[in-house]
Amino acid sequence: MADDVFKALADPTRRRILDELVERDGQTLFEICARLVAGHGSALSRQAISQHLAVLESAGLVVTRRQGRYKFHDLNTRPLEHIVTRWLRPDGPESTP
Amino acid sequence: MRIHITSVFVDDQEKALRFYTDVLGFVKKHDVPVGEARWLTVVSPEAPDGTELLLEPSGHPAVGPYQTALVEDGIPAASFAVDDVPAEFDRLSGLGVRFTQQPLEMGPVTTAVLDDTCGNLIQIVHGA
Numbered sequence: 001m002a003d004d005v006f007k008a009l010a011d012p013t014r015r016r017i018l019d020e021l022v023e024r025d026g027q028t029l030f031e032i033c034a035r036l037v038a039g040h041g042s043a044l045s046r047q048a049i050s051q052h053l054a055v056l057e058s059a060g061l062v063v064t065r066r067q068g069r070y071k072f073h074d075l076n077t078r079p080l081e082h083i084v085t086r087w088l089r090p091d092g093p094e095s096t097p
Numbered sequence: 098m099r100i101h102i103t104s105v106f107v108d109d110q111e112k113a114l115r116f117y118t119d120v121l122g123f124v125k126k127h128d129v130p131v132g133e134a135r136w137l138t139v140v141s142p143e144a145p146d147g148t149e150l151l152l153e154p155s156g157h158p159a160v161g162p163y164q165t166a167l168v169e170d171g172i173p174a175a176s177f178a179v180d181d182v183p184a185e186f187d188r189l190s191g192l193g194v195r196f197t198q199q200p201l202e203m204g205p206v207t208t209a210v211l212d213d214t215c216g217n218l219i220q221i222v223h224g225a
Contacts, residue, residue: 024199028171030210031198038203046170069212070197071169 002086005079008059014052016040018061021075028072029053102138104151105174106160107215110137113152116214120192121177123150150175155216164216171197173210173220182207182223 008014013036020035021027027035033049036042042049053073056062060079065072107113114137117123123139126149130136134156138149155164167174179185183200186209190196197218198210208222 028197028210030171030173031201034203034208035201069165069168070171072197 002079002083004059005061005083008055008061011052011055013042013044013049014056016042017049017052017056018075021062021073025074026072028070032073100148102149102151103175104153105213105215105217105219106155106164107152107213107217108155109215110135110152110154113137113213113215114139117150117152120189120194121213121219152215160216168212168216168218171210171218174213174217176208176220176222179221179223182209182221185209185221 016036016039017032020032020039029046029050032053033042033044033046036044036049044052053062057064060076063074063076065074105113114125117139118125122142124142124145125137126140126145127138128135134154137152139152140147140149155161164174186196186200189211195212196209197212198208200207200209205225206222207225208220210218210220213219
């Protein structure tokens with residue numbers, strides 16, 4: 001599971017997708033594609049972005065929900081918390097005066 | 098050459114006519130009986146002689162899978178120009194219209210995407 005998260009985060013396009021989802025949850029594939037083109041000049045096809053989303057989804061970083069006829073993508077930061085806590089010392093530098 | 102007519106597939110022409118006129122604000126231009134269906138077009142009141150939008154019956158077996166796939170990915174079937182997307186978002190939301198994308202600045206344009214209740218997503222857009 002953690003390996004999936006690292007793999008998902010290793011790609012700049014996937015990190016940009018997460019950046020966009022931080023800004024607003026509940027985006028359709030169309031909106032994600034439009035944001036990547038408008039904000040980052042991405043030349044990727046819809047299929048390519050769809051595949052990137054599938055990687056993020058299998059790592060648990062993106063969850064999809066169906067609402068009526070629509071499909072929306074939300075950010076899920078829980079897998080990141082596991083990564084962060086893995087290397088956190090119980091008494092980090094900040095906690096010592 | 099100019100664009101004369103463009104079309105959207107609608108599951109119910111009468112319902113579509115009400116949505117496109119009463120809610121979106123277009124006006125009916127042609128309404129001709131064609132068998133069980135109608136040749137039903139609307140135009141913008143700002144351009145009565147401009148491009149017509151044909152409200153085409155969605156009975157063909159190819160339309161269902163096509164519309165379902167587009168809507169699931171959030172892809173609009175058509176894009177209409179408005180003066181002010183946030184203002185139109187507020188007006189239409191007040192009328193109960195559902196949006197799948199809130200107003201969003203995308204470089205030189207601002208867009209939003211709404212459900213036309215007849216099977217399609219419709220984008221509204223204004224330039225900077």
